[in-house]
Amino acid sequence: MAWNEPGGNKNDPWKNRGGREQGPPDLDDVFKNLFGKFGKSGGNGGGSGKSLGGIGAGILVGLLIAIWVISGFYTIREAERGVVLRFGEYHKQVEPGLRWAPTFVDSVIPVDVQSIRDQSSSGSMLTEDENVVSVQMEMQYRVVDPFRWTFAVENPEKSLSQSLDSAIRYVVGHSRMDDVLTDGREMTRQRVWEELQGIIEPYNMGVSIIDMNFRDARPPEQVKDAFDDAIAAQEDEQRFIREAEAYAREIEPRARGQVNRMNEEAQAYKERVTLEAQGEVARFEELLPQFERAPVVTRERIYLETMEEVLGNTSKILVDSKGGNNMMYLPLDKIMDRQRENAKPTSRNTLEGLQMPVTNEGGRNRNSSPTSGLRGDTFREGR
Structure with a gap:
C-alpha cells in the first residue's frame, strides 16, 4: 500500500521520524546548515581553509570569464x-x-539587405472629378543602408506604409476617374512611384524602391455595371478606330492608283485632242490653196468626204419609190450583219436572189436586182 493512501498509513516519510511528527525540510534551514559546516571547516583548518577559499573564488571568476567570452560570439548571415x-x-x-x-x-x-520586401496600401479615394474609386497598390523595396533603416525613423515599416498611402491619395486626388480605371493606369502608377520617392527622400530611411504594382482599381459596387458598360464602349471605340485605320490603309493606295490612272488618261486625251486639232488645222491649210483655185470641186469633195464619214457610222435603209405603188426596201445593215455572221464573201447570185418589183420609167414593172437599183439611185443622187 502506498504511503499516501487513505486508511491510516503510517509510512509517511516526513512523519514518525525521531518519535515526532515533522513536515518537509525547510530550504532556509538546509542552506544555513550547509554554510555553517563550511565556516567550521575554515575555522578549524586555519591557513589551509583560506587557500581553498581563494582557489574556489578564482575558479568561479574563470568560469564567469569563460562564459562571458563564449556568450560574445554571434553569426551574421x-x-x-x-x-x-x-x-x-x-x-x-x-x-x-x-x-x-x-x-x-x-x-x-x-x-x-538582400530580400525584397513588399508593402501594400488600399482604400476608397476621391478623384479630381469628384468620383469615388477603390484603389489597391503594392510597393516592393529593399534596405540599402542598415544604419539609416534602423535609426532614421522610429518605425520604418509603418512610415513606409503611411508614405505609400499618402502618395496614392495625392495622385488619385489629382487624376480623373477614367484615367485611374482605364487607359491611364500606367501613368498613375508612375506618378505614385515618383510621389513616394519625393516623400521618403527627406527622411533618408536607407531604402530603395524596386517596383510599384497597380493591383486593382474599381468603381464602387453601386455603379460598377455602368462603369463596365463605359469601359466596353471605350474598347469598342478603339476597335472601330483600328478597323477604320485598316480600311484607310487598304483603300488609300487603291484611290491613289485610280487618281494616277485618271490623270494619265486625261493627259493622253488632252494630247490626242491637241494632235487632232493640229492635224485638222494642217489639213485645212493644205485645202485652202486648192479651194481658192477650184472652189466648186473642192466644196463637193469636202461634202462627199463628210457624208462618207457620217453615213459610215450609221444604219442605212434605201427606198426606191418612183411612180406606181411599189416600193423597194433595202436594209443594207441587215445584209452586212448576215454576211459577217456567215463569214463568207457574198456572191453576186445571193444578191440577185433578193429581187423585188421595181417600177421603171415607162410605168412597167420589171424585175431588177437590188444592186442595179442601188446603182441607179446612187447615180441619180450623184447627178
Missing part, C-alpha cells in the same frame, strides 16, 4: 549586415560571418 551598438550608441557595421562582441558592452542588430 550572408543576406544580412550587422549594426553594432556600444553602450547604446552606434559603433560600426559588420559584414557576414562569425563575429565576437563583448557581452553587456556591445549589442548587434542584424538587418536583411
Whole structure:
C-alpha cells in the first residue's frame, strides 16, 4: 500500500521520524546548515581553509570569464549586415560571418539587405472629378543602408506604409476617374512611384524602391455595371478606330492608283485632242490653196468626204419609190450583219436572189436586182 493512501498509513516519510511528527525540510534551514559546516571547516583548518577559499573564488571568476567570452560570439548571415551598438550608441557595421562582441558592452542588430520586401496600401479615394474609386497598390523595396533603416525613423515599416498611402491619395486626388480605371493606369502608377520617392527622400530611411504594382482599381459596387458598360464602349471605340485605320490603309493606295490612272488618261486625251486639232488645222491649210483655185470641186469633195464619214457610222435603209405603188426596201445593215455572221464573201447570185418589183420609167414593172437599183439611185443622187 502506498504511503499516501487513505486508511491510516503510517509510512509517511516526513512523519514518525525521531518519535515526532515533522513536515518537509525547510530550504532556509538546509542552506544555513550547509554554510555553517563550511565556516567550521575554515575555522578549524586555519591557513589551509583560506587557500581553498581563494582557489574556489578564482575558479568561479574563470568560469564567469569563460562564459562571458563564449556568450560574445554571434553569426551574421550572408543576406544580412550587422549594426553594432556600444553602450547604446552606434559603433560600426559588420559584414557576414562569425563575429565576437563583448557581452553587456556591445549589442548587434542584424538587418536583411538582400530580400525584397513588399508593402501594400488600399482604400476608397476621391478623384479630381469628384468620383469615388477603390484603389489597391503594392510597393516592393529593399534596405540599402542598415544604419539609416534602423535609426532614421522610429518605425520604418509603418512610415513606409503611411508614405505609400499618402502618395496614392495625392495622385488619385489629382487624376480623373477614367484615367485611374482605364487607359491611364500606367501613368498613375508612375506618378505614385515618383510621389513616394519625393516623400521618403527627406527622411533618408536607407531604402530603395524596386517596383510599384497597380493591383486593382474599381468603381464602387453601386455603379460598377455602368462603369463596365463605359469601359466596353471605350474598347469598342478603339476597335472601330483600328478597323477604320485598316480600311484607310487598304483603300488609300487603291484611290491613289485610280487618281494616277485618271490623270494619265486625261493627259493622253488632252494630247490626242491637241494632235487632232493640229492635224485638222494642217489639213485645212493644205485645202485652202486648192479651194481658192477650184472652189466648186473642192466644196463637193469636202461634202462627199463628210457624208462618207457620217453615213459610215450609221444604219442605212434605201427606198426606191418612183411612180406606181411599189416600193423597194433595202436594209443594207441587215445584209452586212448576215454576211459577217456567215463569214463568207457574198456572191453576186445571193444578191440577185433578193429581187423585188421595181417600177421603171415607162410605168412597167420589171424585175431588177437590188444592186442595179442601188446603182441607179446612187447615180441619180450623184447627178
